[in-house]
Amino acid sequence: MADEKKIAAYICRGCELGARLDTDQLANIAQREGKARVVQQHDFLCSEEGVQLIRNDIDNEGVTHAVVAACSRRAKTAAFSLEDVAVIRTNLREGVIWAQPDSEENREITQEMADDYVRMGCAEARFVTRPAANSEAGSSKIILVVGGGISGMTAAQEISKAGYSVILVEKQGQLGGWAGRLWKRTPGKEPFADPEDTKIAQMVQSIEEDDRISVHLNATVGRTSGAPGQFSVDISTASGSTVTENAGAIIQASGFENFDASQLPEMGFGKSPNVVDQAGLELLAKEADGKRIKRPSDGKEVESVVFVQCAGQRSDKEGELSYCSGHCCNTSIKQAMYFKDANPEIETAIIYNDLRTPGNGEDFYRNAQRKRVTFTKGEVSSVETGGSDLEVRFKDLILDEVTSLSADLVVLATGQVPNSGVDVEAELEAETAENDGNQAGSKQEESLSVSVAVESILNLDYRQGADLPHLQHGFSDSHFICFPYESRRTGIYACGPVRRPMDIAQATEDATGAALKAIQAAENAALGRAAHPRSGDLSFPSFRKEGCTQCKRCTVECPFGAINEDDAGYPLFNEGRCRRCGTCMGSCPVRVISFENYSIDTVGQQLKSVDVPDEFEEKPRILVLACENDAYPALDMAARNGNHYSAYVRVIPVRCLGSVNDIWVKDALNCGYDGIVLMGCKKGDDYQCHFVKGSEMAHYRMSKIDDTLQQLQLEAERVSTLEVEITDIRRAPQLLNDFVDQINEIGLSPFRF
């Protein structure tokens, strides 16, 4: 223990803490066992006077570590955020008195709980140092936007409006993307009744006139290296020249390609020029420019048109899209209006299975009905191109019969295929498979063939691969459930149809969100602080070189690609990219990775400091390692709502379940804990884990803990890994209570002494 450390403990008696707990006893424990050199009690610690009490000790007594034994770390954050010292919050309110019923028979075990939390707080304090900011921070606040469609242009404009500079890179010779190729767009304003002007031309013009936005046309990103605040990006143009620019954060708005309709031969695409996809119809509409649309084969004015929804989408056929692209129903409605508005006598039928009109599409749909667009629920089997007219064969699902209808023109509503670059994970797996010399690679080839672009978008110079990892169906990874735009590459945000299918209105919103995220990331990076979700955190991981065995586990398991290897094979932490989740710390078998304020010891010493009663007392002790993002708040809120849970649990918040190192579990078992619960976020494709892979890693690691249990001759049921959501304020306490019951059934740990 370093000499200059001076720990003080402050015990609050407010919020009924004084009435429910023997605070003198707590003070005693802090002093005797916790080695706090200053111990104070106060009736209202978060008041100005209470905080002043702490301040005085810092100023006059040289206190460096303040253990605040009061409410949860999630409450009164402003009052207790004291500069210059490390603050350790000990949760006596939500964690103890609110979690326990106020009854005589519970008094003793409630007090024991509080005693332990004070011991734990002081133990943590002994091993925590106040972190300083990353000194190698880059300070570029320019934002690079890749893709000049509606998403990219919106992002660029929003960033510029916020006062930041933008570099906008577009592959094509002009801005606008798909939106620029539309004759009109689906309405974005009240009364959502008629197609509207896309206003792309005005948007392009205002971007060109914007001093803060520099546009590179016919350009791609040749190489991206660095980290938030200091990305270095090579922009290559078609002419062969390359410029290198710095950027603080990156937005990937690379959009989508249309599904290739020639893969639907039964729909007549390619057989007759009168079968077009929606993009094809936009082209015809642009030509007609408000006049009658002509059919391509002979220029005859179209008198009847049929729209086939979900063409090659929401399909389980090989090579077709299994998902819904979300915009196409509204798009067909809009295109049907192109005809009806030119001449209401033109027969327009939309054959759909489920008409999905997100946003304000319902009003738009209604108006199309008013215009006598015929909507019919059916399943199209084929489009016959033999005669002069097209014949659409389908099953009417309402009238339950197979029928057909004739048309001059058929429009196929095909879907969006993300332009998301290389599937880095599939590549990595294929590589591994190749190295292993087995045939598992063939599966990967299949999944690779589904994505259209094999060219990389970002050409990241990362050991983890050239692009953002993909989630489902080849869409770029984004924190789909909780934090859209967030990706596994810090400071790089995906927005628009590259991360999920969407229409113009949604893409606009998406781009605005991503713009704000990118600015925030650049600002945080410049201050040497972490990005979301530990936004503002100054700590970062370091490792003890002497102990490192170069096993590479940290490099592989870091979800954010923040660790490279140096020439000698040691991990090379890239602090700008690090999100401070601690997954590397959890992965390290020799435990050499730590943060100043979060380490193997800060948690290990806490769990060791708990007073495990001897076996005759029949009081089990359960260690709960709860994710601070969702599980811990859920328990706090449960207690606030009067949902009590067992007084035998001792909860320690962790940054992410991924940061849980096996040693904590082993130590806890050796100390005589009867059971251990890991509580984290949902894993899998619809993950809620704030650090994407942390919860998954923890589940994986814990599945291997059985060996340890066996060695110790303990039952496998003593360690449990659970998934909870932040809203589980009934379920989370119930899970704990169930676990305690289960432990009572198995019996107490034989390791007590």
Add this chain to the structure above:
Amino acid sequence: MGSTNTAKVDRYKNNFLKEVEENVEEGDWVRMCMQCGVCAGSCPLGPHWDHPPQEIFMMIRAGKRDEVLASDSMWMCTSCYNCIVRCPRELPITHIMHGLANYAHRLGVAHQENPTRRFAQMFWNNVTKTGRANELKISLGLYFMDGFMNGIKKSLAMKKIGIGMFMTGRLDPFGLVQGRGCKGSGDIDKMLKKAFEIEDHRKGYNS
């Protein structure tokens, strides 16, 4: 209009829909149906007829003119209004059903055997003759609708109620031969004639 099930070219085109819009009471609502099926699930008569409202509306849009007009569906509607209160698109379904019945009837293509339709005709004849409904005639007409023997059976079954009504002066047995009319029933005739004339002229019927 085509006589057989609409010619191929007319399928899912607007012809019949427009005909309905022009001629059927509240017919211009038909295009607004979104095929959710709530009316079909709400109608107490649903299981007893050819097509629930949802299907009738889709058939109109699919151009199935003959099948729609000859259907017994709209005759089965009891005006319970379940569908109207539940339709998320607020279609006046009940009114459309009656409008369709009326239109099919005026065209002379309505369902022939449907008892509701026959009863409706009987009621109309009864009430327009004197300007006042003759309950005895209506009920007897209803009993004897399906033949003489059936009529006797039904009348006998209702005997007790009939006697009770007679005793309390609610039933006039002479009504059978000499029903009570209203003043100037000849004028009613004239009014109705004029009304038919106007309607025929407006809608182009040649009844």
